[in-house]
Amino acid sequence: MLHEEIIVKGRGIMGEFTKVSEIFGENVFNDTVMQERLPKKVYQKLKKTIEEGSDLDLATADVIAHEMKEWAIEKGATHYTHWFLPLTGVTAEKHDSFISAPLPSGKVLMSFSGKELIKGEPDASSFPSGGLRATFEARGYTVWDCTSPAFVRQDAAGATLCIPTAFCSYTGEALDQKTPLLRSMEAINKQSLRLLRLFGNTTSKKVTPSVGPEQEYFLVDADKFLKRPDLIFAGRTLFGAMPPKGQELDDHYFGTIRQKIAAYMKQVNTELWKMGVSAKTQHNEVAPAQHELAPIYSEVNVAVDHNQIVMQTLKRVACQHGMKCLLHEKPFAGVNGSGKHNNWSITTDDGINLLDPGKTPHENIQFLLVLTCILKAVDKHADLLRESAADPGNDHRLGANEAPPAIISIFLGEQLEDVLDQLISTGSATHSLKGSKLSTGVSTLTDINKDATDRNRTSPFAFTGNKFEFRMVGSRDSIAQPNIVLNTIVAEAFKEACDVLEAADNFEEAVHDLIKQYATDHQRIVFNGNGYSDEWVAEAERRGLPNIRSMVEAIPALTTEKSVKLFTDFNVFTEAELKARAEIQFEAYAKAINIEAKTMIQMASKQLIPAIIKYATSLADSVNTVKAAGANASVQAGLLEKVSDLLVQSQKALDNLTAITNEAASQDEGQKQAVFYHDVVVPAMNELRAPIDELEMIVDKEVWPYPSYADLLFEV
């Protein structure tokens, strides 16, 4: 970096370049643009709505809409769209051009009203609603979320003004991710302010969760991708033998970024920066062909939207570079899958991070209360956190030897664990372990200060300095649900603490007792050891921590009495909304596995088995020819026998999978069906995959119909 900004405008050996500081946010209707373009009164009203949630009148909205349209047209926009997050897992949009009905002169005007900005009425009947909305009540509304800035997206469609919106039914139930997220932000704001006031803070006006999601992804060659129906339909490989080399040399992680990938990353960054997404870190990940992109953290609502923009941009730009971006949690068996680390903290409008322990955490009573409240929240609602990361793709990761285990525990590190131990054993903490100097033994290398705490990559929920990192989230999933859960469970813990403390005669004593009580009661959730080990699974069971191994086992957590009480107490979800979400999740799981099973059936019956038969026939021909020539055909005969045996196994497994998938698909939708897919269809899929992967290692590459793992992972 040169000075504060990366210089990219002018001419260099790499061609023309532009300054990042100049392009950053150029396609965002941000505060600067609003101040420049909106009349002062209108700007102030909008600002008040953004900050305090007051209502916007239509006249004000008209002025904003007009200016937004003028600004977007200057950026080349022809259309606008309400951009929202229905429960499909991907964003939705319907484009309308700005043109009005043609005038008598035959010309058109470009118009955009306040009403169009604030409210949209998409037909809700084709979005998942989990029974919240009967099809005859198809009306749904999108409502402008002015706390997440509108932006212009440039792509093959030209330029489109995207307006982030919430999406709800005619009767006001949330049909999206944003509505409950915003509700959960209100809950944690209210309870955090109560807590701060108890500690004498009279100045902070608002508390907001901040989130930085680290996005992992794979890149594969587009031509090879298009030869694989499994990648096209399921987003992951359903067959594929391991290449001789995987990730065992650790040579890809943080390795030199190849030029083709670097050019891709450069374009991704540029496009993201223009849309105001602060893409910051990029590197090669553990598996071959795997990479990561992390933005600088932002308010959770914006972080959720930005993460969707990141995923869309990663996919779109890949196509322009002759590649495909795989966001699936487990595109390849045998090498690491992808996740999304959700870094979460809570900060006041005047810059106080409630998760900052300071240099001497043992003296920081407010921090210790916040920390122990979080221990309590996570211990009490581990099932909900686990559920928030449940996704068909994540079933392949959680608990396997790469991602955090399916058991929720918290890593605090030596320093905080020591403080907690002191609190529990003696009732008060008197000192904090200090980070020491790190000496390398090389005189020319400066000694540096070590952190008081090492990292732990195996923990699903790790304290990392001044934030918690929730590492279970799937790479493809929206980060909304995990943050809805985090915000709400912590709001509940804060509320319960405030209820006690506000009523206490002696605050100092009461807070001291409460911290000790929470630390003692919820000590079982703290685990600083190796989360990948079998010993931990046994130990966690002894401690009574839930080990929820699959999505279908996780979903029921949404509708327990505990969950309904939590979410209704804080107005985040109604009971009906929770039931609907559980139903949608069960259906989504069943549908995902059904697609995978049908894809396998198609691949096996139309391409794999015919190719294997062809190869077996050529072996048989060869046996005859060689024998006729009086030579030794034992190699061919041996291979033929092996191939034929595996072929028989494959056909049997295929017939079985076909029958079972038909049985599964004919069942009534819901939990029972999803469980059947998990318990019966998935094992039948594995049974088909095994002999075919074995055959891939034997059959002539010339006749194998699909690019291999080696082709996909090492020839991007």
Ligand code: ADP
């Ligand atoms: P790593 O965990 O890989 O070392 P970093 O510590 O740089 O990475 O942070 C990863 C993500 O966490 C980034 O998106 C970063 O902006 C975000 N982050 C850093 N500090 C905070 C914070 N206080 N609250 C929320 N997110 C944060």
Ligand code: MG
């Ligand atoms: Mg990290």
